[in-house]
Amino acid sequence: MKKIFAGILVLFVAVVLAACSGGDDSATESSNGNGGSNVSGDVIRVGLDVDPGTMDPRLANDSSASRVTEIVFDGLVELDENLVPQPALAESWENPDELTYIFHLREDVTFHDGEPFTADDVKFTFDSILDESFNAPYRSLYEPIESVNVVDEYTVEIKTSEPYAPLLSYLNIGIVPEHLADNADFANNPVGTGPYKMTDWKRGSEIHFEANAEYFNGEPATEKIVYYIIPDNTTRVSALEAGDIDLLHSPVSPQDIGRIESDDRFVVHQTTGLGHTYLNFNFEDPTIGEEAVRVAISHAVNKESIANDIYAGMDQPGKSPLIPSSWAYTDAIEGYEYNPELAQSVLEDAGWVDEDGDGIRERDGNKLSVVLKTHTEDPNRMQAVEFLQYELQSIGIDTSVETQEWPSFQESMQTGDYQVALLGWLNLVDPDRAMFNQFHSEGGSNYGSYSNPEVDELLEKGRTTIDQNERAEIYAQAAKIVTEEVAYNVVLYQGYVVMHVKELEGFTVHPGGYFKSLRDAKINN
Amino acid sequence: MKKYILRRLLQLIPVLLGIAVISFLLLHMIPGDPATVLLGQEATPEEIERLQENLGLNDPLPVQLFNYLGSIVTFDLGTSIFRGEEVSTIILTALPATIELAVCSLLISLIIAVPLGIIAAVRQNTFLDYFSMFFAQLGISMPVFWLGVLLIMGFSVHLGWFPSFGRGEPLTEGFIHLFTTGSFSVLFASLKHLFLPALSLGVMGSAMITRMIRSTMIEVLDMDYIRTMRAGGTIEFLIVMKYAFRNALLPVITIVGLQFGNLLGGAIVTETIFGWPGLGSLVISSISQRDFPIVQGVVLTIALLFALVNLIVDLLYARINPKIRHN
Numbered sequence A: 001m002k003k004i005f006a007g008i009l010v011l012f013v014a015v016v017l018a019a020c021s022g023g024d025d026s027a028t029e030s031s032n033g034n035g036g037s038n039v040s041g042d043v044i045r046v047g048l049d050v051d052p053g054t055m056d057p058r059l060a061n062d063s064s065a066s067r068v069t070e071i072v073f074d075g076l077v078e079l080d081e082n083l084v085p086q087p088a089l090a091e092s093w094e095n096p097d098e099l100t101y102i103f104h105l106r107e108d109v110t111f112h113d114g115e116p117f118t119a120d121d122v123k124f125t126f127d128s129i130l131d132e133s134f135n136a137p138y139r140s141l142y143e144p145i146e147s148v149n150v151v152d153e154y155t156v157e158i159k160t161s162e163p164y165a166p167l168l169s170y171l172n173i174g175i176v177p178e179h180l181a182d183n184a185d186f187a188n189n190p191v192g193t194g195p196y197k198m199t200d201w202k203r204g205s206e207i208h209f210e211a212n213a214e215y216f217n218g219e220p221a222t223e224k225i226v227y228y229i230i231p232d233n234t235t236r237v238s239a240l241e242a243g244d245i246d247l248l249h250s251p252v253s254p255q256d257i258g259r260i261e262s263d264d265r266f267v268v269h270q271t272t273g274l275g276h277t278y279l280n281f282n283f284e285d286p287t288i289g290e291e292a293v294r295v296a297i298s299h300a301v302n303k304e305s306i307a308n309d310i311y312a313g314m315d316q317p318g319k320s321p322l323i324p325s326s327w328a329y330t331d332a333i334e335g336y337e338y339n340p341e342l343a344q345s346v347l348e349d350a351g352w353v354d355e356d357g358d359g360i361r362e363r364d365g366n367k368l369s370v371v372l373k374t375h376t377e378d379p380n381r382m383q384a385v386e387f388l389q390y391e392l393q394s395i396g397i398d399t400s401v402e403t404q405e406w407p408s409f410q411e412s413m414q415t416g417d418y419q420v421a422l423l424g425w426l427n428l429v430d431p432d433r434a435m436f437n438q439f440h441s442e443g444g445s446n447y448g449s450y451s452n453p454e455v456d457e458l459l460e461k462g463r464t465t466i467d468q469n470e471r472a473e474i475y476a477q478a479a480k481i482v483t484e485e486v487a488y489n490v491v492l493y494q495g496y497v498v499m500h501v502k503e504l505e506g507f508t509v510h511p512g513g514y515f516k517s518l519r520d521a522k523i524n525n
Numbered sequence B: 001m002k003k004y005i006l007r008r009l010l011q012l013i014p015v016l017l018g019i020a021v022i023s024f025l026l027l028h029m030i031p032g033d034p035a036t037v038l039l040g041q042e043a044t045p046e047e048i049e050r051l052q053e054n055l056g057l058n059d060p061l062p063v064q065l066f067n068y069l070g071s072i073v074t075f076d077l078g079t080s081i082f083r084g085e086e087v088s089t090i091i092l093t094a095l096p097a098t099i100e101l102a103v104c105s106l107l108i109s110l111i112i113a114v115p116l117g118i119i120a121a122v123r124q125n126t127f128l129d130y131f132s133m134f135f136a137q138l139g140i141s142m143p144v145f146w147l148g149v150l151l152i153m154g155f156s157v158h159l160g161w162f163p164s165f166g167r168g169e170p171l172t173e174g175f176i177h178l179f180t181t182g183s184f185s186v187l188f189a190s191l192k193h194l195f196l197p198a199l200s201l202g203v204m205g206s207a208m209i210t211r212m213i214r215s216t217m218i219e220v221l222d223m224d225y226i227r228t229m230r231a232g233g234t235i236e237f238l239i240v241m242k243y244a245f246r247n248a249l250l251p252v253i254t255i256v257g258l259q260f261g262n263l264l265g266g267a268i269v270t271e272t273i274f275g276w277p278g279l280g281s282l283v284i285s286s287i288s289q290r291d292f293p294i295v296q297g298v299v300l301t302i303a304l305l306f307a308l309v310n311l312i313v314d315l316l317y318a319r320i321n322p323k324i325r326h327n
Helices: A002-021 A025-034 A062-074 A119-130 A235-243 A254-261 A292-298 A303-310 A340-349 A381-394 A406-414 A431-438 A454-466 A467-484 A516-520 B001-028 B034-039 B046-052 B061-073 B088-120 B125-143 B144-158 B169-181 B185-221 B224-232 B236-264 B269-271 B279-289 B293-319
Strands: A043-048 A078-079 A083-086 A090-099 A098-103 A145-152 A155-160 A195-203 A206-211 A224-229 A247-249 A266-281 A369-373 A398-404 A420-425 A488-501
Touching: A002 A224, A043 A062, A043 A235, A062 A195, A062 A206, A062 A224, A062 A516, A083 A090, A090 B293, A098 A119, A119 A145, A119 A155, A195 B061, A206 B061, A235 A247, A235 A254, A235 A488, A235 B144, A254 A488, A266 A292, A292 A340, A292 A488, A303 A381, A303 A488, A303 B034, A369 A406, A369 B293, A381 A398, A381 A420, A398 A406, A406 A420, A406 B279, A420 B088, A431 A454, A431 A467, A454 A467, A467 A488, B001 B061, B001 B293, B034 B046, B088 B125, B088 B185, B088 B269, B088 B293, B125 B185, B144 B185, B144 B269, B185 B236, B185 B269, B224 B236, B236 B293, B269 B279, B279 B293
Parallel strands: A043 A224, A043 A247, A369 A398, A369 A420
Antiparallel strands: A078 A083, A090 A098, A098 A155, A145 A155, A195 A206, A206 A224, A247 A488, A266 A420, A266 A488
16 A cells, blocks of 8 residues: 555656656657647647537537538538638539529539539538428528439529528528438538547547548648637636637636737637627516616616626627628617616616616606626626616615526526526527517517517518518618617627637638638647 | 445435436426427427427426436436436546546645645644644635635646646556556656646545544543553653544544545536546536436436445544444
8 A cells, every 4th residue: 555655656756746847848758748649740739729619510509510511511602701602512502593593513522531522412411401300400590491402413493482591691591411411420420521520539638630632622721620628718818828728719807818818829819700799688677678777778778888807808898789890881870879877867767767766767656676696607797787676776776686507597588587698699690580570470589579570570571582682781771770769779789709820821711710721720839 | 344334325315316306306496497408598488499399308397307317217317418428437537537636636635635634633723733633624614716816827827737628638547557558657747737626626525634633632642541641651752643533533534534525516616617627527517507317317326436435534534443243
């Protein structure tokens, strides 16, 4: 027993001593040390916040799953930085009529296992997404597709039941091989056409990729990519500083950005993302259902302060559900300005007056009280609701805060068990995605039961109008109405942050956080 | 002795069944279910309803509980809702990482605590005593996440001595590599990964053990037989290390056992901070996904390990103090 103990003690001392002596060249030390596995040489090491839930693009529902499927698979199209669809597996496409898209596919593409990519794979992919029993999370985006038909080996026709303008923006979803995708294990062993092949997945810790030499756009610039799962935001940034990873992206703590920016070993990109953070109002609630209360709350939201003080300028003050990175963005919608005095007079006009002098307004003997809800995963959102609690309290609304972890919070939203909630939307590649499900009276994500026939009509029209300029006008109208009626109060336009080592070249920052451009990225030593 | 062990193991069965029922009910009573998480924010209520039906979540709770208990008595922990893998496989992959971390942090705790505790007791009310008690106080009151972040900042970011996150190859792989090729490299890399998380847990644990060793040592050193030995001229070092320490060990072993049991349950915060892929990070991510089978499986595993560690502690009692007999 004593001998074993002494042996282990010696081993530990040896490690500490050896580690100390290796302190001079920390960069090479830690890169060799990382994982102890084969990651030296031509490699880009990326830090991600969560382990992907799946590697099947049809089922992907978290950001890490997207980051994996983006480099392992290709879609028919890919979205450039302005969210305009560009050719990918489809070389070109045409619209013979408003209900039909014909895609001409590349003929030189093979899957990682050497099998050729054909129109059958495209049909298989979309048929399975539309299959109810497959439970694809984004099925509703593709629901207007009536049929996917194979015209010949390299031509596919997609028919929709009604004109469906956003469709092209959603066709960047990865195409899976028909001959493999039915395997039960496909989600763990993905085979795609993309620039990188997934070679090893150590659950919860690291994912290894190797360049696909046969990639149709030419061999990727870097031989290997490794994704490391580092759940803690602070540790992930520390890992970059310690030289253990080369690149990381949102989510990051806003407080870390300045430090990395001022360090000349790193480059920080900040851009507007594809999401917004908003207050959702529950119209079914008797207090919140009253427009004056919603307007007063909106006047009490100091967006500038939330953006600059809580989010350290990473996010920008928001105005409407149309985000700045979208072609539909308009600055004509101003939203409600921060003006607590005005908020107070709005409440007074509506009969909410503090009669007993306790600082809380009443009407017909009922106190004006509101519960603000948010989820615990984002500390900045929790801070923001606490700040809002103070703001609302000071205009005479008795305000309490409730935070829940995400699954419980999501259930509260879906069952309408809330008054006002702070949450966000991501991946708003098309204004339809930002508005239809959220504000249409039949919309699947219309948690607050907002309903306005005029908005319904506009949203339906926006979906079925193909011309982009015309659509932009329609969405501007709809966004103006929902903002004025305070269905949402968009507090922030979410920023998107990428940090990487200075030596990394060729990586293009995409507002959607897409990692497609890793295929052109290389670390120059 | 064998009979005693067997009886203890048999007692485990009702305990584990009870834990299974409680963890099942707790998990199913909190709001949020795997279907909503799987399908995400943009799913329609109909889609969620359909998936709930497919997953059997709409069956009455007693039926689900009965099915679950039925499968665990046949040692089937079920299949993960998210990963589609056997829960037992998932747990067996994460468990070695946790055991590695637990064993090493306990070792670090003991390496710090044993000398510190003994010195504090022998040199009671001197500077050394105050120093070790100050250390113990610090170790107990420092939040483990804070210590973890400090260690990363110091040893990884500024000094670059240790990696800031993750686990290398399993230690066993490292030893195999050492014995087959004679090269230390893999083992060395693994130990470097292990050091910071083990240190942050170890420091915390050592604080409590130091205090315990100090107080029991003070008590033992005050006993008659020690005075007799001193009067007889036995060397002080021998008295302290051989005769006093052994008798002071009993309560220390209890606390070490409890601590080890806790560590095996996955050091949730530490594992998350250091991106350590053990039971702690597994259970955290599974709870946030509402992957019921994994959470239940992990809870059962932890309970089993805890009970086994306790059994070992009881057996060690008898070994250290021959007056105790388990019959």
